[in-house]
Amino acid sequence: MQTKIMVADDSQMVRQQVRSALAGAGFSVIEAHDGADALSKLDQSGVALLVLDVNMPNMNGLELLEALHKKDEYAKLAVVMLTTEGQPKLMQQAKALGAKGWIIKPFKPEQLVAVAQKLTATTAA
Amino acid sequence: MSTLKDQAETFVELRECLVAASHELFDAYGMKTQYSPGGAIDPWSDAVMAVIGYAAEGLRGAVVLITAPHVVEQLRPEVLRLGSDVGSDLALRDVLGEFANMLIGRVKNKLLARGLAPLLATPTTFSGSEIQLPVPRSGMSAWHRFSSEAGEIYVRLDATLDANFILPPRQEHVVPPLAEGEMVMF
Numbered sequence A: 001m002q003t004k005i006m007v008a009d010d011s012q013m014v015r016q017q018v019r020s021a022l023a024g025a026g027f028s029v030i031e032a033h034d035g036a037d038a039l040s041k042l043d044q045s046g047v048a049l050l051v052l053d054v055n056m057p058n059m060n061g062l063e064l065l066e067a068l069h070k071k072d073e074y075a076k077l078a079v080v081m082l083t084t085e086g087q088p089k090l091m092q093q094a095k096a097l098g099a100k101g102w103i104i105k106p107f108k109p110e111q112l113v114a115v116a117q118k119l120t121a122t123t124a125a
Numbered sequence B: 001m002s003t004l005k006d007q008a009e010t011f012v013e014l015r016e017c018l019v020a021a022s023h024e025l026f027d028a029y030g031m032k033t034q035y036s037p038g039g040a041i042d043p044w045s046d047a048v049m050a051v052i053g054y055a056a057e058g059l060r061g062a063v064v065l066i067t068a069p070h071v072v073e074q075l076r077p078e079v080l081r082l083g084s085d086v087g088s089d090l091a092l093r094d095v096l097g098e099f100a101n102m103l104i105g106r107v108k109n110k111l112l113a114r115g116l117a118p119l120l121a122t123p124t125t126f127s128g129s130e131i132q133l134p135v136p137r138s139g140m141s142a143w144h145r146f147s148s149e150a151g152e153i154y155v156r157l158d159a160t161l162d163a164n165f166i167l168p169p170r171q172e173h174v175v176p177p178l179a180e181g182e183m184v185m186f
């Protein structure tokens, strides 16, 4: 069975880029267009890794991260942030809320694939 | 209290950040651009536009990008140019919106080195013909033209500065934030 990865980003261009990179490496990719959409789609989805933007309408990435952090059922969900933001304070906030990494856009496809393989291997173990 | 001259100088520094960030961004997407200040927008028959607001203590405004649809198509990453929605209005607005997001993100990363951390909004985009953009009633506003083989991209910076706002000097001892394309694992 393919490992499922969700990408939550308000830009369709970014979602397509992430899908193209990860699907090419054998992952199954689910898209969400903001934090609220991601939260509703994560339930029972079996997603192993969430690639998460910060600046999004409705619910931003850090708000979603906080919501997930409070729920036991997402304790094993790995999250990597993918954003234009590079502010150390935001990175510390994400780390404190359990994120595993922070990538600044634009990303290199091979870099994202390597991160996805590493984080989903840990999750499966 | 800063004088009008101080404010004008601060605006020049902000514009320099924006120009440097724009060059870096277009470059990263394979588009060589030549910068010239100002530039009146031709009344194109068709244009795509994206705007993002920002706000920091004592400083707020917006960054506006406007260009022709075929220029946005050129900015679009190659891997996405074969999709079924190529050239669709929604796809082009989305691409320019994300460019505005990446541009303002780069500007923010430059300002972080000055001890300034503006909050960024999400992009609002639209497309149409003969788009007219009123100049903000308060604050300062300037257009920047980036010419490429594909065509012109215009970037407007709007900024309203509080009377006591001062752009902090560059802090050499501050660890620079991660650069674009870099990553860190926690």
Ligand SMILES: [Mg+2]
Residues within 6 Å of the ligand: A009, A010, A011, A053, A054, A055, A056, B101, B122
């Ligand atoms: Mg975003």
